[in-house]
């Protein structure tokens with residue numbers, strides 16, 4: 001499959017060869033790397049993509065959730081153009097940022113005040129800074145297998161070598177362990193940072209028991225509970241927290257919320273966010289040249305104010321649930337060790353039986369199947385993450401979902417001997 005892929009995409013191969021001369025691995029965004037070389041896309045429209053060799057794809061990756069609106073939503077393009085026509089960097093506060101902040105505060109139960117950043121990574125770093133400033137403590141507890149951005153990767157303890165703050169680790173979806181670990185840290189713990197569904201870690205939803213345990217234990221020790229909803233905020237108008245009704249002290253956001261322009265945000269209880277209030281003494285600095293850039297703010301107002309309302313969020317969630325149900329039914333019918341986990345419009349394929357409720361070390365056989373699945377999907381004209389994640393965007397139709405289901409059924413039929 002890999003050889004056929006390489007032969008089909010000579011232009012992507014050439015782009016990679018050139019890139020390797022000037023960037024390590026030919027890459028500036030690790031998640032996009034895979035061997036022999038990544039596909040180079042050159043154009044997108046709605047939920048269609050075209051690569052440098054002219055092949056067309058159904059885009060089921062949706063820019064790892066940031067592409068929620070598709071590649072050419074006219075209202076977003078209009079808003080960005082209008083913003084740029086007014087001048088690019090004005091070195092001043094504008095009108096749009098308060099409008100976008102108002103939209104977010106009005107929707108997320110945990111967010112009384114909010115600030116903007118350029119990325120989800122920065123949003124998490126600033127939320128941790130706020131928690132440390134607010135509590136006067138230093139340590140942060142994170143989950144093994146969690147992901148909170150390029151410098152906050154917690155696949156295991158070793159992957160956290162670049163994290164500049166003291167960490168404690170606990171296990172996802174283990175209410176007893178996390179309660180014990182939080183209480184053991186006691187009043188040294190400034191924050192607990194957790195995704196209400198592991199995104200990069202395999203679209204593994206948190207159980208309600210786990211979220212409830214986090215809430216109870218942090219309330220007991222005074223640690224700030226931070227939900228990283230950079231990906232999961234799409235699961236409802238007020239994020240996944242609105243659905244689970246477990247409300248953290250702070251929430252971090254990113255990805256799609258500025259209509260696909262670069263974006264991040266962190267917010268929470270007013271008494272915590274007050275640490276950034278310039279009207280008060282002892283303010284914690286939060287600077288950033290592009291924090292309120294006019295194109296992100298303008299696109300965000302349209303994206304959140306006009307397009308992705310509660311109705312749109314519910315419809316997208318329902319479409320994703322139906323897709324995952326249909327895929328899992330097909331796997332059960334075929335009797336193969338293959339399943340799809342996730343919630344709503346985000347799902348990931350796994351090549352094993354049984355309940356998957358925490359991160360696991362995949363076997364070599366599983367890794368090989370995952371790679372084969374990816375290349376078979378590309379050959380079928382379906383673009384998804386190399387790790388097997390799909391994130392539906394708003395332009396994706398039921399017919400597009402049916403096409404993915406058919407492609408998975410074909411994969412099962414063609415590769416059955418390899419599937420246990």
Ligand code: PMP
Nearest residue numbers: 119120121147148149199230231
């Ligand atoms: N948190 C989560 C849960 C994410 O999935 C990501 C990005 N995949 C981030 C944070 C980081 O966001 P960004 O890539 O915008 O820095």
